[in-house]
Amino acid sequence: MARERATINVDIWNDDDWRDCTDAAQSLYFKLLTHADLSYCGVADFRPGRLAAMTREQVADDVMIAAQELADKHFIVVDQDTEEVLVRSFLRWDGLLKQPRLAVSAAKAFGAVASNKIRAVIVHELLRYKRENPDLSAWEKPQMKTVLRQNSVSVRETVTQMEWAFAQSFGERYAQRYGHRSDQTSGTAQTGPTTSTATSTPTATSSIEDAADPAAGYPQGSRLRVVGNDMASMEVS
Numbered sequence: 729m730a731r732e733r734a735t736i737n738v739d740i741w742n743d744d745d746w747r748d749c750t751d752a753a754q755s756l757y758f759k760l761l762t763h764a765d766l767s768y769c770g771v772a773d774f775r776p777g778r779l780a781a782m783t784r785e786q787v788a789d790d791v792m793i794a795a796q797e798l799a800d801k802h803f804i805v806v807d808q809d810t811e812e813v814l815v816r817s818f819l820r821w822d823g824l825l826k827q828p829r830l831a832v833s834a835a836k837a838f839g840a841v842a843s844n845k846i847r848a849v850i851v852h853e854l855l856r857y858k859r860e861n862p863d864l865s866a867w868e869k870p871q872m873k874t875v876l877r878q879n880s881v882s883v884r885e886t887v888t889q890m891e892w893a894f895a896q897s898f899g900e901r902y903a904q905r906y907g908h909r910s911d912q913t914s915g916t917a918q919t920g921p922t923t924s925t926a927t928s929t930p931t932a933t934s935s936i937e938d939a940a941d942p943a944a945g946y947p948q949g950s951r952l953r954v955v956g957n958d959m960a961s962m963e964v965s
Contacts, residue, residue: 731768734761735822745801755783756794757803760815767837768830769850770818774811792890799888806888807843814846816883820857831866835875848881855880 740746759779766772774795776788795813798804805814824830841847854876858867866872
């Protein structure tokens with residue numbers, strides 16, 4: 729069964745990390761969250777050219793820059809080797825884990841994820857959510873039990889270092905747009921895999937939805953329908 733809408737937490741606008749994101753990064757987050765191919769475990773294909781084609785006057789380079797920004801702030805996890813991207817707090821806020829049948833769908837979708845890096849982060853997020861909501865019947869499903877036994881890695885222990893296949897001037901473009909320049913975005917092309925799980929602690933500060941704070945949030949977008957006091961849903965075309 730295909731997804732028809734995306735559920736978000738409007739409290740995202742109280743998150744300093746989110747408010748510090750550029751328009752391009754926030755727009756990419758909305759695009760991923762509402763993408764028709766986003767799976768029940770929050771994973772979609774990461775193909776910058778195709779994502780750029782969904783927006784007028786956007787090119788693949790723009791998507792790569794925005795994705796690096798979102799990854800640095802832990803809103804997404806990208807694995808370029810497998811061409812996959814995880815919207816990290818999707819499972820937390822979509823509400824499907826409160827529906828046993830959809831929880832099974834999420835577990836099945838997990839099996840289709842190729843990236844070991846993304847798989848480990850998904851398991852970590854599920855274990856966090858289980859600690860906060862231990863009474864959900866979803867945890868008793870055999871498929872979910874299998875998922876929870878897999879390797880678990882906090883997003884804080886991962887590094888997304890995009891492989892830049894652009895001109896030497898890319899670093900200057902990034903600095904002009906975002907006000908800083910790092911080794912991860914220096915404009916030097918990488919020749920090997922750069923998205924494997926790392927054990928060092930990232931220097932970027934975590935968002936309100938990071939591993940230390942369960943009060944995670946989703947961004948707010950167009951076509952919103954308010955549900956209660958703090959939630960909204962966004963239609964997915």
